[in-house]
Amino acid sequence: MTTSTMPMATKRKARTRTKRVSHRPAIVVSMVLPNLIDLLPGTESLVCPDCETWCPITGHDGLTPKLVPHHTGRAGTGEARRCGGSNRRVTIDLTIAEWRHLLADAIKETSSRRATNVLRKPKVALVPAVMQIVPVSPGPETARTTYRSHVKACPACSGRIRCAEGRHLADIYTSLTRHEPRRQQIRAAIARERARFDRIYAAQAVTSRAAEWGKQAETKVKRSALAKRSGTAVEDTNNTCRFIVAGAVSGLRGPELPIKPIRITA
Structure with a gap:
């Protein structure tokens, strides 16, 4: 059984000798x-x-x-x-x-139509609306100072008579004075929790630092085990930074080394 396969495309010649011309328009x-x-x-x-x-x-x-x-x-x-x-x-x-x-x-013309690099602008957080802004509640002392300044400057506030704004400031001062003890308790509880977390973090830092020092000490022990057979006393002494006092005896000298000259008697 024979199978017919399609031939491969041949390389295109630059010149041909054929005189055939296509009937299609030039x-x-x-x-x-x-x-x-x-x-x-x-x-x-x-x-x-x-x-x-x-x-x-x-x-x-x-x-x-x-x-x-x-x-x-x-x-x-x-x-x-x-x-x-x-x-x-x-x-x-x-x-x-x-x-x-x-x-x-x-x-x-093609290079002029080429798109430029897109520069991404940083995303800016949206500014909250005026109705969404939560004002910081003032303390009793600030409320009292504001109330007294209003009473002095307002012509409608005289004696025991207060205007609408004066009465509103007075209500704010009274409410803050009433709830100030509770707010102080909450602040104290938050401060205690922060102090407790700080102590926990400090203890964890000490533990991790001790573990790191233990690893360094173990590394030093391994290095000293690989030191010279004669010991590491001389090397440790040489590596110790000490001030040499004039006339002092070197720490490398032992009691078995004679310091005074030996007298030879006949």
Whole structure:
């Protein structure tokens, strides 16, 4: 049993000897976008309108320039099919200088349309409305000072007679004076809780610091175990920062070392 497989797309030749010309209307170079054309000598080509792939132009130096016969897919891809734009005539009505000028203008216009980087603005918290603002309740002393200042400045407040604003300030002062002991108890309870949390955090910090010091001491013990066989007394003494007093005996000397000169008797 034989199976038929589609041939692979072949590489497109720059020149062909076929005299066939497509019956379809010619492609006018000036009507094609400048970035889809290449008019440089030796690389004359354009994007085929049918398969939208780059295709060489053969016979560009003669009377009938046309697209070379080509497949719809790229070279090396499967299921090769002949493109309908093969052998289609090309009308080159632009010079290389004019094409480069159009290409430069197109690049400049494209770069100007390119989107700029978006700079995200920081989110600002919304300002609460006036009705949502919770005023800070004043203390009894502040309320009394405000009430007395109003009574002195208000012409309607005289003797025992008070205006509406004066009566309102007096009610505020009375209410604050009545509820001040309870507020003091609440403040004291909050202060005690804060102090208790501070003590807990301090104890945890001490515990963690002690554990860290224990690890450092264990590390030092391990290092001392790997010290010289002669011991670490000399090394510890050398590493100790002490002021040397004039005339003092060095700490490295032991009682077995003779300090006075030995007299030899005959």
